[in-house]
Amino acid sequence: MSSIVKLYNVTKVYVDGPIEVRALKGVSLEVKNGEFLCIMGPSGSGKTTLLNIISTLDKPTSGRVEVCGVDVTSIPEKKLARFRLRNIGIVFQFHNLIPELTALDNVALPAIISGASVEEGRRRARKLLDMLGLSHREKHRPPQLSGGERQRIAIARALINGPKLLVCDEPTGNLDYKSKVAVLDLLKRINREHGTTVIVVTHDPLVAEYSSRSLRLIDGRIK
Amino acid sequence: MEDVNFRFIAFMASRYFLSWRKQTVVIIAAVTGATFLYLLSYSMLNGLTEVTLSRSLGLAVPHVEVRINESRLEGLTDVLEGYSVVEAYSPRILCEALAVHEEYSHGVRLIGVYDLMEHNTSGIDEYIVEGDWLIENYTCILGVKLAEELRVDVGENVTVILPSGRPWMLRVSGIFDTGVAELDSYIVYVSLPKLRDLTGLKSLVVAVRLRDPFKSDSLAEDLRSMGYDAKPWSELAENILQLLEVESFYSNALIGSILVITGLGIVNVMIMLTESRKRSIGILKAIGASSMEVFLIYLLVSVLWGILGYLAGTALALATASYLREATVEYFSLKVPFRFSSGIFFSALLFSLTISSISCSYSAYRASRIRPAEVMRFE
Numbered sequence: 001m002s003s004i005v006k007l008y009n010v011t012k013v014y015v016d017g018p019i020e021v022r023a024l025k026g027v028s029l030e031v032k033n034g035e036f037l038c039i040m041g042p043s044g045s046g047k048t049t050l051l052n053i054i055s056t057l058d059k060p061t062s063g064r065v066e067v068c069g070v071d072v073t074s075i076p077e078k079k080l081a082r083f084r085l086r087n088i089g090i091v092f093q094f095h096n097l098i099p100e101l102t103a104l105d106n107v108a109l110p111a112i113i114s115g116a117s118v119e120e121g122r123r124r125a126r127k128l129l130d131m132l133g134l135s136h137r138e139k140h141r142p143p144q145l146s147g148g149e150r151q152r153i154a155i156a157r158a159l160i161n162g163p164k165l166l167v168c169d170e171p172t173g174n175l176d177y178k179s180k181v182a183v184l185d186l187l188k189r190i191n192r193e194h195g196t197t198v199i200v201v202t203h204d205p206l207v208a209e210y211s212s213r214s215l216r217l218i219d220g221r222i223k
Numbered sequence: 224m225e226d227v228n229f230r231f232i233a234f235m236a237s238r239y240f241l242s243w244r245k246q247t248v249v250i251i252a253a254v255t256g257a258t259f260l261y262l263l264s265y266s267m268l269n270g271l272t273e274v275t276l277s278r279s280l281g282l283a284v285p286h287v288e289v290r291i292n293e294s295r296l297e298g299l300t301d302v303l304e305g306y307s308v309v310e311a312y313s314p315r316i317l318c319e320a321l322a323v324h325e326e327y328s329h330g331v332r333l334i335g336v337y338d339l340m341e342h343n344t345s346g347i348d349e350y351i352v353e354g355d356w357l358i359e360n361y362t363c364i365l366g367v368k369l370a371e372e373l374r375v376d377v378g379e380n381v382t383v384i385l386p387s388g389r390p391w392m393l394r395v396s397g398i399f400d401t402g403v404a405e406l407d408s409y410i411v412y413v414s415l416p417k418l419r420d421l422t423g424l425k426s427l428v429v430a431v432r433l434r435d436p437f438k439s440d441s442l443a444e445d446l447r448s449m450g451y452d453a454k455p456w457s458e459l460a461e462n463i464l465q466l467l468e469v470e471s472f473y474s475n476a477l478i479g480s481i482l483v484i485t486g487l488g489i490v491n492v493m494i495m496l497t498e499s500r501k502r503s504i505g506i507l508k509a510i511g512a513s514s515m516e517v518f519l520i521y522l523l524v525s526v527l528w529g530i531l532g533y534l535a536g537t538a539l540a541l542a543t544a545s546y547l548r549e550a551t552v553e554y555f556s557l558k559v560p561f562r563f564s565s566g567i568f569f570s571a572l573l574f575s576l577t578i579s580s581i582s583c584s585y586s587a588y589r590a591s592r593i594r595p596a597e598v599m600r601f602e
Contacts (some may be wrong), residue, residue: 057509057596078513082226085511096506100242113231113511157510 003066004165004197005031005054010063012049012220023049024060025220031199033164036191038211039201046220047201048093048169054199055090055167056080068164085114089158089196091168097142097150097157104129104138107156114161121160128156132186148179155186159196166190168200172207184210227515235507236523246496247528250489250579254532255539257485258575261478262540262567268474269562272467278403282345284460285430286439290452293425299451303431306442311432313337313344316415316424321384322365324373331369331411333383335418344432347399347412353377354397360417363393366407367400383411385422402558482574486582493525493586505595514591521587522580529579533572 012024023046031037041047052058053065056072065072068087075083084090097106107128108121116124129135132152142150151171158166168187172180188210191198200207201217208214216223240247280286291299296314303309316335321328338358342348348356352367354377363381365373375381375395383391393413401407418424433439439455446453457464497504504517544561 052596055509057594081508081511081513084509090509092506092509096502096509098503098506100238100503105238109507110510112234113228113516115228115230117230118234 002033003030004033004035004068005029005199006064006066007054008064008066010050010053010060010065012046012053012058013061023220024053026063027217027220027222029215029222031197033197034191034195036188036198036210036212037200038208038214039199039217040203040205040208040214041201041217042203045217047203047217050217051167051169051199051201054165055088056084057090085110085161087164089155089161089163089166091151091154091158091166091171093170093173097145097154099142102139102141103134103145103149103153106142106153107160110157111160124160125156128160129153132156146179147175148182151175151179151183152186155183155190159190159194162194164197166196166198168198168202170202170204171200172202172204180204180206226513227519229519231512232516232519232523235512235520236527239520239524240527243496243524246492249492250525250528251532251535253485253488254529254575254579255535257481257578258533258536258571259539259543260481261574262537262563262571263543263561264474264477265567265570266540266544266561266563267559268470269564269567270560271470273562274402274559275463275467278401279460279463280436280456281432282347282350282401283403283406284456284463285344286433286436286456287431287443287446288454288459289429289431289446291427291429293419293427295451296427296429299429299446302446302449302451303429306445308433308435308438308442309431310434311340311343313340313430313432314415315341315428315430316418316422316426317428318418318422318424319386320411322369322373322381322411323384324375324379324381327373327375329369329372330409331365331383332409333411333413333418335413335415337415341412344430347401347406348397350399350401351397352400354395357396358412358414359396360414361393362396362414364397364399364412365395366410367398368404368408369411370395370398372408381411383413387422389421391421478574482578485578489579489582490585493521493583494589497521497586497590500590501593501598504590504593505598508593509595517593518587518591521583521590525579525583525587526576528583529576530572532579533575536575537568537571 007027007029010024010027011022014021014023027050039047039050049058053060054067056067059073072080072083098109101109104122104125107125111121111124112118126135126138129138134149134152137145137149145153171183171187175183184207187198187200190196200211289299300312303312313336318333320331320333322331336358338356342356356364358364370376373381377395377398380392380394383393385391433442436456440457443453443455507517544563547561
């Protein structure tokens with residue numbers, strides 16, 4: 001099976017004046033197509049940094065990162081946004097929806113950015129919301145939705161352009177047990193039915209039960 | 224060059240525009256106020272310029288003035304008749320005097336004229352508000368303010384004391400009201416031949432009216448080359464033009480201040496808005512929007528604010544001008560109308576868009592520089 005993500009000896013150092021924080025200390029990692037990978041670790045272990053680098057939101061200090069067969073460390077910053085748009089779906093820790101948009105338009109947004117008309121984007125978004133059982137919420141704005149609903153809408157938004165890779169940062173972080181299960185069931189379904197590679201970083205052990213492989217990240221190193 | 228999807232930019236800008244209600248109201252109100260003041264200031268300045276020049280040129284100030292001895296008048300009239308641009312001319316004798324009526328007196332300038340020639344040249348007779356334009360040896364026409372000072376009315380007599388001390392009794396046949404204080408409170412029109420007889424003055428001032436007042440410089444230049452002491456209105460009305468320049472300077476300073484103050488207010492609102500929307504901007508960029516698109520979204524919202532502020536400010540200015548035009552505005556005893564032109568409306572549009580877009584550009588730039596990884600780690 002081919003690899004969708006490859007990390008070669010990746011380091012990330014944050015410099016804040018005289019203070020240097022080494023968030024990642026030579027991480028090498030390979031994720032196969034269609035995998036459901038769970039990266040676990042305590043707070044401050046570098047999970048979010050690793051996920052930001054995989055999702056091209058951040059660049060490593062050293063090392064090389066390949067996503068979907070492309071060396072993303074060599075892509076200029078200006079081109080990375082469109083690369084993400086075409087290849088990667090991202091679900092953030094705090095279900096980051098845009099408060100000015102309805103649930104439907106939040107989901108449709110990546111499709112509109114990628115060139116679909118507003119009507120076409122909404123049509124595709126409606127289909128996804130229907131699949132997730134959230135049709136009745138399409139006109140609601142984020143503050144009117146529950147935490148679980150917001151996270152599922154964020155997942156729908158990440159899926160609308162049919163990405164090969166879905167990366168999730170603590171997707172169950174603030175949810176009650178019922179909502180956690182609903183979100184994890186959804187991720188598992190997407191992975192199984194659509195073959196989408198899912199990478200989740202979390203400190204929630206429940207996620208590991210849904211994944212096909214688990215890794216532990218401790219103090220910037222994969223154990 | 225970054226990818227730019229204008230459909231997405233328009234979509235997001237419209238959503239932001241509809242959602243940021245408080246900011247939209249505040250910024251549109253600021254642009255409306257600034258546009259309103261801009262249009263009103265410049266339309267008043269236009270009106271003031273128009274009124275000042277129209278009232279002064281030809282009336283208080285001739286288009287061209289030629290100072291000449293009576294002996295050369297015939298030669299000059301021959302010359303003037305040869306210019307098609309010359310509409311009319313009127314010889315005048317000027318003389319300072321004291322006007323007395325009962326126990327009231329006032330310093331005046333007597334202007335000796337031939338009534339028909341003066342009618343064709345200055346058109347002063349159009350401003351007669353009482354009596355008639357009738358100048359004979361023992362009649363005079365004077366301004367409304369002077370008539371008030373002397374407590375004299377049409378049909379009553381005033382006595383003019385000439386520089387020689389000789390009195391000259393004149394019946395007031397008409398009173399004019401030009402709105403130009405200098406004329407209304409100081410000038411008395413009398414018969415030229417009689418004034419010449421009484422004073423022995425031989426020097427004349429010939430006022431020339433042109434079909435196109437803006438050809439006064441070239442005519443004056445021609446007359447000078449022929450040896451005449453000629454001056455165009457731009458030299459004669461130097462103080463009026465300077466006054467208008469000063470007025471224009473203060474208007475520009477006022478508009479500049481409005482621009483800066485309004486702009487700083489908008490910058491402040493936009494910086495607060497951008498700071499509070501960092502996460503939202505981070506999401507946009509994380510899901511695929513380019514920095515240029517984020518910049519253009521913010522800029523488009525600011526342009527929409529500018530256009531709406533312009534329309535509202537223009538409507539308000541037109542409504543105010545329409546209301547005040549009926550009531551008229553008194554300014555140095557001139558009634559100053561509001562004079563709008565397409566140029567003013569166009570420059571006001573540029574003004575509104577400049578305020579809103581330049582003020583928002585900095586925030587738009589800051590928004591476009593936001594790095595999603597930095598703003599989305601924490602709740």
